[in-house]
Amino acid sequence: MTESISLERLTGIVAFARAASHGSFTAAARSLSVSPSAVSKTIQRLEQQLGLRLFTRTTRSLVLTPEGRELHERALHLLRAAEDVVQSAAAVRAEPSGTIKVAAPLPIGTRLLAPALPEFRRRYPKVQVDLRLGDRFVNLVEEGIDVAIRIGDLPDSNLLSRGLTSAKVSAFASPTYLAARGTPQRPEDLQHHDCVNFRYQASGQLMRWVFKAGSRTVEFTPDAAIVVDVSDAVVEVIAAGGGIGMSASFIAAPYVERGLLVPVLTEFAAHMPTITAVWPESRRASPSVKAFIGFLEELFPSPAPWDAVIANAALRPKHIPPTTGTKK
The missing domain is CATH 3.40.190.10 (Periplasmic binding protein-like II)
Known part of the structure; x- marks a missing residue:
């Protein structure tokens, strides 16, 4: 006869699966809305009950042992089955709740x-x-x-x-910046401008700027004067006259409507x-x-309304001179 699982052991399996997936007790505790010490103690009790070492602990990392890796896969199957039971019961109710x-x-x-x-x-x-x-x-x-x-x-x-x-990623700048420095006519002209770039928080990589020139794709990472790691900060910097930056249309559209940003190089914009x-x-x-x-x-x-805002702004006549000379 199969031994029934205790609530304590089941709690330990849940805590173990979260810690293994997140790579730390702290992150697991946050996802479970408990303290890191509670997660640690629960997993220690599970290790004692199973007679296995599930993690190799260091001051900087939490690494699964071979036995821990095998148990993690089985634990995930158990949690998925439990979620299926909950969702099947919830589906009986016709009203969303x-x-x-x-x-x-x-x-x-x-x-x-x-x-x-x-x-x-x-x-x-x-x-x-x-x-x-x-x-x-x-x-x-x-x-x-x-x-x-x-x-x-x-x-x-x-x-x-x-x-x-879908949304477009386009280049934008403030009217005051363009009045002082000119408007780029081609992606290559950006080498004469101050650029504001975005760094992905997850990878630490800089955003590569992509433009379409007919059937040709132009892709490069600009020599940026300012780099930030939040998308909203990009538009704030360029709206304040910090240079030319790339932004998704759904982020930039409100700034364009208020006249704080002007789309540039729109004919070269690439689809997101x-x-x-x-x-x-x-x-x-x-x-x-x-x-x-x-x-x-x-x-x-x-089609997305924010794309229409950018397209309409691109059609407005501009009296800003094109880029000339070298980057200041």
Whole structure:
């Protein structure tokens, strides 16, 4: 007869799986809303019960032992099965309710999603939204995320997905900067300008600027005068006259409408990959997830209104001289 698992041991497996996935007790504790010491003690008890060493601990890292790696894979299967049970029970209810955990990149979350959440709550008052923002690539299954919004090509996975819309990445500058330094006519002219670039927090890599010149793609990393690691900071710097920077149209559009930014090199603008919603197979039948995906389709229409703002601004006559001479 198979021995039934105790609640204490099950709690230890959950804590172990989170710590292994996140690589630290602190991150695991944060995801479980408990203290790091509670996670550590729970895992220590599990190791004692199993008679196994699951982690090699150092002052800087938490590394799985061979036995720990094998148990981690089995623990993930257990957690996925448990999530399936919960989601199947939730799907019985026709009305969306409960908490839905949503992950999104910071600029999309702050600029587009967060302002729309009150309307979603008005429609579905029994649904609570737990929004997680950041540049880190989130594992939906391991972290219990119901829906994530991602930008770019999706790796092969078992996730369900729905393309929402696309946006353009264009170059922008303030009117005062262009009046003082001239307007670039070709991507090559940017070597004569102060550039403001973006550094990805997750990888530490600088953003490569991509332009389309007919069938030819021009791609390079500019010699930037200022580098920041938050997308909103890029537009703030260039709106203050700091130079020319690249921004997604949904971030720059409000600045363009207020006359704080001017699109440049628009005829060379490259399309951004599709903005996509993804969710686990286990959430397929969830009424709350279905409602949220439908809401996202309204929030991200195609064609996108922010692209129209940039396109209309590009058609306005400009009286700013082209770039001449060398970079100051």
